[in-house]
Amino acid sequence: MTNPLHETLDDLVTDVPRHVVPADISAITWRAGRRRRIGKRIAGSVAALAVAALAVATLPVLDELRSAPPADSNPSPGVTSYPERIGHQWWVRELPDRPGPVAGVINLYREHPRPYVPSGWLAVSPRGVLWQIPGDAHHEPTISPNGRFLGYLRGGDAPYYLHDLVTGEVLEFEDISGNWSENEEAFTYLIYDQSPSFWSPNGSRVLLPGSRWDDGGNDIVRRPLLGTDGSLTEVPHDYGSVGFAAGWAADDELAWVQPVHLDLDDQESAITGFTVSITDVSGTLLRTINLDVNADEASTRFNQWGAAMSPDGTQLLLTTESDWSDRRVFVYSLEDATVIDSAEAVDLASVCPVGWTSDGRPTVPIQLWDDDVATTAVLDGGDVRPVVRIEPGLGSYCAIWAGDALAGEARGGIFGMANAWPAWWWKEITLVVALTVGTTLLMWRRRTIRQVLS
Amino acid sequence: MSDFDEFDRFVRSRSANLARTAFLLTADYQLAEDVVQEALTKLAERWPAVARHGDPEPYVRRVIYTKAIDGWRWRRRRPEVLRPDGVPWPESSDRKDDAEAIARRIVLRNALARLTPRQRAVLVLRFYEDRTEAQTADLLGCSVNTVKSQTRHALERLRTLAPELADTFGRPTQEAS
Numbered sequence: 001m002t003n004p005l006h007e008t009l010d011d012l013v014t015d016v017p018r019h020v021v022p023a024d025i026s027a028i029t030w031r032a033g034r035r036r037r038i039g040k041r042i043a044g045s046v047a048a049l050a051v052a053a054l055a056v057a058t059l060p061v062l063d064e065l066r067s068a069p070p071a072d073s074n075p076s077p078g079v080t081s082y083p084e085r086i087g088h089q090w091w092v093r094e095l096p097d098r099p100g101p102v103a104g105v106i107n108l109y110r111e112h113p114r115p116y117v118p119s120g121w122l123a124v125s126p127r128g129v130l131w132q133i134p135g136d137a138h139h140e141p142t143i144s145p146n147g148r149f150l151g152y153l154r155g156g157d158a159p160y161y162l163h164d165l166v167t168g169e170v171l172e173f174e175d176i177s178g179n180w181s182e183n184e185e186a187f188t189y190l191i192y193d194q195s196p197s198f199w200s201p202n203g204s205r206v207l208l209p210g211s212r213w214d215d216g217g218n219d220i221v222r223r224p225l226l227g228t229d230g231s232l233t234e235v236p237h238d239y240g241s242v243g244f245a246a247g248w249a250a251d252d253e254l255a256w257v258q259p260v261h262l263d264l265d266d267q268e269s270a271i272t273g274f275t276v277s278i279t280d281v282s283g284t285l286l287r288t289i290n291l292d293v294n295a296d297e298a299s300t301r302f303n304q305w306g307a308a309m310s311p312d313g314t315q316l317l318l319t320t321e322s323d324w325s326d327r328r329v330f331v332y333s334l335e336d337a338t339v340i341d342s343a344e345a346v347d348l349a350s351v352c353p354v355g356w357t358s359d360g361r362p363t364v365p366i367q368l369w370d371d372d373v374a375t376t377a378v379l380d381g382g383d384v385r386p387v388v389r390i391e392p393g394l395g396s397y398c399a400i401w402a403g404d405a406l407a408g409e410a411r412g413g414i415f416g417m418a419n420a421w422p423a424w425w426w427k428e429i430t431l432v433v434a435l436t437v438g439t440t441l442l443m444w445r446r447r448t449i450r451q452v453l454s
Numbered sequence: 455m456s457d458f459d460e461f462d463r464f465v466r467s468r469s470a471n472l473a474r475t476a477f478l479l480t481a482d483y484q485l486a487e488d489v490v491q492e493a494l495t496k497l498a499e500r501w502p503a504v505a506r507h508g509d510p511e512p513y514v515r516r517v518i519y520t521k522a523i524d525g526w527r528w529r530r531r532r533p534e535v536l537r538p539d540g541v542p543w544p545e546s547s548d549r550k551d552d553a554e555a556i557a558r559r560i561v562l563r564n565a566l567a568r569l570t571p572r573q574r575a576v577l578v579l580r581f582y583e584d585r586t587e588a589q590t591a592d593l594l595g596c597s598v599n600t601v602k603s604q605t606r607h608a609l610e611r612l613r614t615l616a617p618e619l620a621d622t623f624g625r626p627t628q629e630a631s
Contacts, residue, residue, distance in 0.1 A: 012478070020483055
């Protein structure tokens with residue numbers, strides 16, 4: 001059935017001119033359609049490439065920047081891996097309340113470390129994500145063997161924080177300060193800067209480097225011993241008798257080490273041995289062990305960073321030096337007072353504590369000052385083998401690790417321990433390449449279309 | 455047969471009809487030319503997928519309707535071969551019609567040009583392509599009531615703009631099915 005309007009409209013379009021549909025319209029539109037198809041594929045590929053580059057560059061970091069979930073049925077969640085490489089990060093935010101167990105901490109300095117000027121400390125996640133630890137840069141933070149508890153001085157003044165990184169709970173010890181100049185009556189304990197702390201093997205207590213305010217001039221100082229249950233007790237420390245703290249021989253026994261010099265009246269003379277004293281936490285001497293040093297391996301200096309007890313309390317790691325070029329590492333068995341392992345460690349970083357992995361391997365910090373390269377190395381059969389590398393130029397020379405982290409899986413990605421600059425700047429390189437390729441393709445596509453249409 | 459050969463066969467068989475529809479929808483030959491070229495380019499771009507689902511014409515027509523209603527005015531630069539050097543517009547038709555017939559076509563074309571794109575689309579689909587109200591609503595992506603109201607408004611407007619053609623703009627003989 002038709003209608004008048006249909007006939008009228010039909011009559012109107014009878015004379016539609018040919019140019020509305022030229023003879024070669026199929027060829028022209030086919031070519032145009034193909035150009036669009038190719039152009040969309042190129043644009044889609046470029047977009048996918050850019051998204052992939054962004055994802056590769058940022059997703060691992062974003063994944064780590066999320067707070068860890070609260071502690072679950074596992075009553076003692078701990079760290080089980082460590083990063084083989086610690087590199088720069090596009091931004092470093094402050095340590096979250098519950099980041100989960102961390103692998104360790106590293107320091108930062110702003111100027112060349114001769115002289116060393118600390119500017120802060122960063123917590124390191126098992127994948128190498130960095131978080132700023134709030135607080136004083138001069139006092140070493142401390143990390144429990146399972147990476148769960150982080151101890152640090154909030155500011156130059158009290159309080160001292162013991163932060164449970166899994167639950168987010170923070171224990172505050174208001175009686176502990178780091179400033180000599182503060183009102184002595186306001187605090188009970190002073191924490192020494194640039195000095196190591198020592199965790200008990202079961203990770204429940206930490207012995208801090210410090211003393212009571214009123215210990216000044218005394219032969220015996222009282223060092224604060226903090227518990228993860230919030231307890232604060234004291235450990236008497238007779239430096240003149242037992243020397244430096246070296247760690248724990250057992251959960252209730254502390255180890256101290258005193259160098260024995262060739263000339264007892266000359267502390268710069270060669271070190272011929274060490275006396276190891278084992279006490280309980282009340283300071284009662286339980287036993288002593290004498291360790292000998294071979295004459296051809298004798299050095300002259302020993303410092304507070306140079307001693308660490310093994311997790312099972314049967315071995316002692318010691319480092320000595322005579323000058324910047326003569327540093328040695330020893331591992332002694334305390335059961336028979338013999339040397340189990342030793343090595344020369346020319347590049348040992350002497351202002352950074354030595355340590356152990358939870359599975360019983362000694363670790364030492366290595367610093368190549370001229371190349372600004374810092375590593376953590378494992379002593380293994382006379383060799384000093386790097387296991388963690390810190391990016392040159394990051395401005396760090398000291399890493400302190402949770403023993404469980406270094407005993408766990410190494411996370412290095414495809415670059416492992418490589419130190420070439422592209423291995424550190426691969427994210428930026430990938431982004432630049434993706435953007436360059438994308439821009440070039442888009443410009444090529446635009447030029448091609450312009451040429452066809454012109 | 456290659457994809458291009460199939461595309462070419464389709465275009466040769468349907469392009470004239472598509473052009474007529476495009477002209478009615480746009481009331482302008484140059485716009486109609488652009489709309490048809492854009493629709494066929496889109497079809498060429500998606501030919502493998504469209505052809506796989508059967509007759510490509512519904513897809514092309516839908517593109518034409520959409521472009522016409524959007525008030526699409528962009529004119530692409532076309533190769534010189536398409537520029538109609540000296541081709542007269544239909545005002546100088548080859549048909550040997552009387553003056554009255556010519557005048558009626560001019561009046562109708564001018565009146566159509568003064569409708570809104572959607573009003574023209576509704577009229578073309580309902581009265582030129584003889585589609586039902588439901589089919590028209592589906593193609594234009596609107597409701598049946600909208601089609602009804604637009605049809606009514608369009609016819610009233612045409613009666614106002616071209617009273618001499620009022621007998622042409624009576625009620626449609628086909629209703630919604």
